[in-house]
Amino acid sequence: MVSTVQNTDVTQKDAERAVVIAVTSHAVFEFGADGDEAYEVGVAFPLMQALKRVNECLLKENPTESLLFDVVLVTTDSQQQQQSSRIISSTRHYGLDVSRFCFSSEEDFVESLLQHKVQLFLSTDRNETSQASQRGVPSALLDQHTASCSSEQLRVLFCGDSIVQPDTGPTPASRQAAQGFSAQLGEMRRAFGMLDSPLSFILVTSRGGRESCSSALQTLRSRGISVDEAYCLAGAPRGPILSLLRPHFLLSDGFSGPEE
Template identity: 55%
Template sequence: MVSTIANVDVKQKDSSQALVIAISCSAVLEDTDEGDGQKLGAALPLLEALQTVNRHLVAANSAESLLFDVLLVTTDERQQQSARIVSSTKHHGLEVSRFCFSGREDFVESLLENQVQLFLTAEPQEAAQASQKGILSALLGQQSWSSPSEQLRVLFCDNDVITTTPANLKPATQRFWTQLGAMRERFGVLDSPVSILVMTAHGGRQKLGDTLVTLRSHGVNADEAYSLAGAPQGPVLDLLRPHFLLGDDDLK
């Protein structure tokens, strides 16, 4: 059974205009062995970065509708903890519009019902389940803990870095990048709260150039671009500290 609770403490976004992102609850709030307490998870810097972007957008235009609309989704049997999850989120000042309580078997249903455009989780199996239903998904990697909270950093890379996604994700991927590109255009070249990074693992400058052209065809201009030409990826990822990674298969 799926249930959704609106956060009355947060101004609700226009879901037809906003960029709807769902984050697995387990990546935001982790259970502890200390009574009923919960500690913050790897997605905290991401949530803070999304809030920073929204704050800048509204400051520039109070009527702005292209905002991040954030949902917290349970992907396990935690419905009985709903009150504690809501109160913990509010206690930490996290801007979550809605809470979707579901289980392992039906959490994808909650993503579809809420027209989620990007699902983020730390669990590969959850990402695969959502991808199979046409929902763009990405993993929160080990860099997430050290990602900046004052700037959203999204890395676009080839499939040597991430898992190939099904062909049915093409529409979802294109829509996400188009909206993110439009959001990035709201800001200037310097001191933007959104940074779009591009990295290719192989193919040299030609591969990188083709990738940049593909992104521009969807209204996305990169802030930084890197061609590794076979060099190790780990050191670059540690330097860039992206909040999450997305691949290029579905934009070809």
């Protein structure tokens, strides 16, 4: 069973143009002892603030802009759902730009993502991102590093290796959906100048040399995506550079939560 509550505190986004992102509540909040106070913030809190800032900056550039992030907060844990009012009040307490609250069972949560036409699903649970990806919903895994990311700039990392040599795992439908999502991000990015943009793209190729990086850049540009930073690691471990770049999430061509 799926239950949806609309957040009347925020302006609802244009269903035809908005970019729908679903984030699990257990990534946004730390669920602790019972009570009426707001939950402590979780690893995805800076991400939520960064999404809100992109929306605010887009509207500042163009007050009639309709290409905005439309955030759905998803709760699948039955015990957490019993605290639904506290989840909603915590979101309002921190002023997060959440349009809808979706409460569903663990068995039905992917159906809820499809129902809400989610274009990117974010969770700290690898099993959840795997289930969503298998059903054609582009997904990315969040981890503890996300907690140290910027709240002022949304930093998105593209995995160049999967762009040059697409993984055979994602279905053609999910790959097409992922590429469509990336193109929308590219359109958002073009609304801002080169400096002080609230949205930044990073390209990292782990394998191959400059040719692989160049090929990935050309592929992204053909999709309307211009990156702000590009790194060719030529076989070096990706972990150290990621700790410096601190992207909010990583996107492969199928958005399957790539390993470091």
